Every structure is written in C-alpha cells, then in structure tokens.
Amino acid sequence: MMKNYSGGSLLNNGQTPNHIRERNGRKCTSGGGGLLRVSLRGYGFCMGALFVFCFGSLFYQLNGGPPQILLDIRQYLGMRGKYLWSVRMGGRRPYSPKDRLARHLGSCPHTRKANKGDSTFQDDHQSFATRVLTFPSQVVYNRVGKCGSRTVVMLLKLLAERHHFNLVSSEIHNKTRLSKHEQITLMTQITSIPEPFLYTRHVHFLNFTSFKIEQPVYLNIIRDPINRFLSNYFFRRFGDFRGEQYHLKRTPNMKDEERYLDINVCILENYAECSNPRIFYIIPYFCGQHPKCREPGVWALERAKQNVLENYLLVGILEELEDVLLLLERLLPQYFTGALDIYKGPDYMKMGKLTSTVRKYTPTLEALQVLYHRMSYEYEFYNFIRDQFHLMKRKIGLKSQARPPAFTHEFLHELAIGTPEPLEEDEEMDTALEDANSWPIQM
Known part of the structure; x- marks a missing residue:
C-alpha cells in the first residue's frame, strides 16, 4: 500500500x-x-x-364594524381565562363590554351649571374620568311601560330558577322620577342585592357614577312609539283578558266621558292625554332624572342617545323580540340561556294570547299623521335604537329585516299589525304626572 x-x-x-x-x-x-x-x-x-x-x-x-366586537363578545362568553363567568360568582371584576360605543355625540349639550339654590337635584351626567363598567353580575332593566316588559319579567322568573341568579322586580309602577334622596336610596338598595342579580323597575335612567357608586350594566326594550301609545290608551280604559268589569274597579275615578272618549277626537282636538308632554314618554327612560329630560326637545333626545351608547349593553325593539332574546342569550348567557326556547314554547305562547288589550282599534290616517308629527323626537330616538340594534345583529351574524325609517302612508297602515301584543303591565298612574318643578325635595 x-x-x-x-x-x-x-x-x-x-x-x-x-x-x-x-x-x-x-x-x-x-x-x-x-x-x-x-x-x-x-x-x-x-x-x-x-x-x-x-x-x-x-x-x-x-x-x-370594527373587529373589537369580537373581543367584546369573547369577554361576555367567558373566554378570558381567569375571568371565566360563573352564575354563582360573588366577586366583582372589571370588564369593558362595548368599547365601540365609547364614542361621544359631539353636538349634544351635556352640562348644566347649577344656579344658586339648585340643591334639589343632581345633574346625572357630569363629566368623570373614563371608567370601566362592572363585571356583568349586576344588571338593571329599567323597563319602559307598554313595551313588553311583563313578557320579559315572566321569562326572567323562569330563568332565575334555572340559572340561580337573584331576580328583584319592584312592585312600584307609578314613580319613575326620583328626588336626589330617593335616587341614592334606590341605588343603595340595588347594589346591596347579592350577586349575580338582575333588578327591574319602571324608572328613568339612574347614573350611579354621578353619585360615586359603581355603575351596573343596563338593558332595555322599546317599541314603535305610536303602537306603544295606542296600547296604553286602550289598556287604561278597558284592560286586558281579566275583563272590563275588573278594569272599571281598578280605575274608579275615571269618568265615562273620559273612558269612552274616541281616540280620534282626543288626538285631533288636542286633549292633554294625546299631546305633549304626555306622549313624550320613551326618551325620559334613557335621558335620566334631570328635569329637562321630560321636556320634549333636542337636549333630552341627545342625552338619551349618549346614555344608550355609554351605559347600555343592549336596547332591543319589541317588533323583533325573538332576536332580542337571542342576542341576550349570547351577550348574557348566565342570565338568558334558553330564553328563546321558553318564549317559543306552546304553554308560554298560549299565556301571551290571553293577555292582549281589549277593544283596541287603529285611529284614522289623519289622526295618525298628527300624532306622528307630535312624536317626532320619539321616532328619531326609536329609529336610532333600531339602527343600533340592527348593527349589533349584523356583528353577531343575524340578518336584519329593516322597516321604513321615514313617515309613509304604508308605514302607518302597518301599525295595527306590525307589533305582536306582549303581556300588558300597568303604566304610570296620573298621580305621578305632577309638574316637573314640584317633585324634588330638599336634602
């Protein structure tokens, strides 16, 4: 080698x-x-x-819309690890439910300087630092009269037993406007309820933050303003399935000339019951406790819109109640899971058919046109809520069936059949409609 x-x-x-x-x-x-x-x-x-x-x-x-809604929904559905929801959870944790609604309406006058001697009410919309809404184990449903709230409350009674949350439904139906002292008392009562809870009452919006109290989550449902007015007009006179004789006993002070007053005469001859400010009804529930919230105008309208954007998880419309329940199931599953199945059940549907207002009829087209223009602010707010609701439906993935937003003859003709009759509930009694300047008390 x-x-x-x-x-x-x-x-x-x-x-x-x-x-x-x-x-x-x-x-x-x-x-x-x-x-x-x-x-x-x-x-x-x-x-x-x-x-x-x-x-x-x-x-x-x-x-x-912005992808942030996906993060919001993820928070509500309990997908944040240590922030997982439990219906038996007693602690409070911060969350930011609707960042997309944090924007402000630039044109609305929000502030009011107190004049000397103005110590009987507190401005419920003072400017505070950006805050985070509480964990949704505190929910307030400040239900609007004649907008299907009794239907929802009956559902909630069944759901509370199923999901083990505390449902507190106030028996006060005729006091929506509160003095400063009454506001503080009610807020203290609400926040003392063991969590998780859902509190419901006919009451105008309460701004807990203005009293340095932690703000709960709000939700509500409204209805086409004319349909709501018609439902209330005839219910006050003739009641529901319990019979007219029962309602005569319930309203003994109503004289026959008032009880049997033709609604067309009421509208066209400008009776107090069929004109402002009595028909300016829905907006104050969202505007708040400030006296100007009961004065029909742009100020109350814009404040109501802003409160919806900043403080309400959802404001639905009664005309699409099944979709409202479906959205609530997704946004608040620990409260509303199974709500739609219960509502569509045969026993519950049968109960609803027995509770519609009796002797109800549609006014003439001329009367409806007059009423519509008197309720222009109410309709602007209703259209705003409807658009927001449809936007939320699109983000969740539900198809919307939009109705005409503007005044048309066809729109008015559809009023008689456009809204399914909910279970009826008592609205504010006449004794609660005192002058705005007389309701506050000195602290």
Whole structure:
C-alpha cells in the first residue's frame, strides 16, 4: 500500500483532500442557492397572504364594524381565562363590554351649571374620568311601560330558577322620577342585592357614577312609539283578558266621558292625554332624572342617545323580540340561556294570547299623521335604537329585516299589525304626572 507522507492515504480514485474540500465547497454553494430560491418563494407566498388578509380585514371593517366586537363578545362568553363567568360568582371584576360605543355625540349639550339654590337635584351626567363598567353580575332593566316588559319579567322568573341568579322586580309602577334622596336610596338598595342579580323597575335612567357608586350594566326594550301609545290608551280604559268589569274597579275615578272618549277626537282636538308632554314618554327612560329630560326637545333626545351608547349593553325593539332574546342569550348567557326556547314554547305562547288589550282599534290616517308629527323626537330616538340594534345583529351574524325609517302612508297602515301584543303591565298612574318643578325635595 502506498503511503501518503502528508499524513493521509489516497482516497476516492486518487483524489487528495484538497480536491475533496474543493468539491464540497461547490456543493455547499449549490445548496445555498437552492435555499435562497426556497426562501424567496416562501417570502412571496407570505406577502401574498398578508395582502389578502389586510384587504379582507379592511373589507370587513367597512361592511360590518370594527373587529373589537369580537373581543367584546369573547369577554361576555367567558373566554378570558381567569375571568371565566360563573352564575354563582360573588366577586366583582372589571370588564369593558362595548368599547365601540365609547364614542361621544359631539353636538349634544351635556352640562348644566347649577344656579344658586339648585340643591334639589343632581345633574346625572357630569363629566368623570373614563371608567370601566362592572363585571356583568349586576344588571338593571329599567323597563319602559307598554313595551313588553311583563313578557320579559315572566321569562326572567323562569330563568332565575334555572340559572340561580337573584331576580328583584319592584312592585312600584307609578314613580319613575326620583328626588336626589330617593335616587341614592334606590341605588343603595340595588347594589346591596347579592350577586349575580338582575333588578327591574319602571324608572328613568339612574347614573350611579354621578353619585360615586359603581355603575351596573343596563338593558332595555322599546317599541314603535305610536303602537306603544295606542296600547296604553286602550289598556287604561278597558284592560286586558281579566275583563272590563275588573278594569272599571281598578280605575274608579275615571269618568265615562273620559273612558269612552274616541281616540280620534282626543288626538285631533288636542286633549292633554294625546299631546305633549304626555306622549313624550320613551326618551325620559334613557335621558335620566334631570328635569329637562321630560321636556320634549333636542337636549333630552341627545342625552338619551349618549346614555344608550355609554351605559347600555343592549336596547332591543319589541317588533323583533325573538332576536332580542337571542342576542341576550349570547351577550348574557348566565342570565338568558334558553330564553328563546321558553318564549317559543306552546304553554308560554298560549299565556301571551290571553293577555292582549281589549277593544283596541287603529285611529284614522289623519289622526295618525298628527300624532306622528307630535312624536317626532320619539321616532328619531326609536329609529336610532333600531339602527343600533340592527348593527349589533349584523356583528353577531343575524340578518336584519329593516322597516321604513321615514313617515309613509304604508308605514302607518302597518301599525295595527306590525307589533305582536306582549303581556300588558300597568303604566304610570296620573298621580305621578305632577309638574316637573314640584317633585324634588330638599336634602
């Protein structure tokens, strides 16, 4: 065997180590080119995918709203690890339910300087630092009269037994406007209820934050303003399935000329019951306790809108009650899971059919037109709520069936059949309709 005196033997058909190193160097160079070609291909694929993702994200935001809603829903559905919900959970944790609704309406006058001697009420919309709403184990449903709230409360009684939350339903139906002292007392009572709880009462919006009290989550349901007015007008006179004789005993002070007053005469001849401020009814529930909230106008309208955006998890419309319940199941599952199944059950549907207002009829088109224009602020608010509700439905993935937002003859003709009759409840009695300047008390 021949020896290699340089320190190694000849290998691979006489190739020296230098030859081997040179060949290996060529292979490495060739392999590097291959890796470079693969990297460029992958880079092009990644950039293409990124472009598609960005374009799709932009298209989604332009057609459905900000992706933040997905994070909001994720919080409500309990997907945040240590913030998982439990219906038996007693502690309070912060959450931010509707960041998309944190925007302000730039045109509304929110502040009012107190004049000397103005110590009988507190402005319920003072400016405070940005806050975080409480964990949704505190829910307030300040139900609007004749907007299906009795239907929802009956559902809640069944759901409270199923999901083990505390349902407190006030028996006070005729006092929606409170003095400062009464507001503090009611807020203290509400916040002392063991959590999780849902409190419901006919009461105008209470701003807990203005009294340095932790703000609960609000929800509500409203109805087409004319339909709500008609339901109340005939219910006050003739009641429901319990019979007219029962209602005569319930309203003994109502004279026959008032009880049997034709609604067209009431509207066209401008009776107090069929004109402002008596028909300015829905907006004050969302505007608040400030005396100006009961004065029909832009101020009350804009404050009501802002309160909805800042403090309400959901305001639904009665015309789409099944969708309202479906959204509540998704947003507050620890309270409303199964609500739609109960509502659509045969026993519950039968109960609802027995409780509609009796002797109800639709006024003439002329009277409806007059009433509609008197309720212009109410309809602007109703259309605003309907649009917000449909926006929420689209974000959740439900299809909306929009109704005409503007005044038309066809719209008025549909009023008689446009809203299913809910279970009826007592509205504010006449004794609660005192002058706005007489209700506050001195502290």
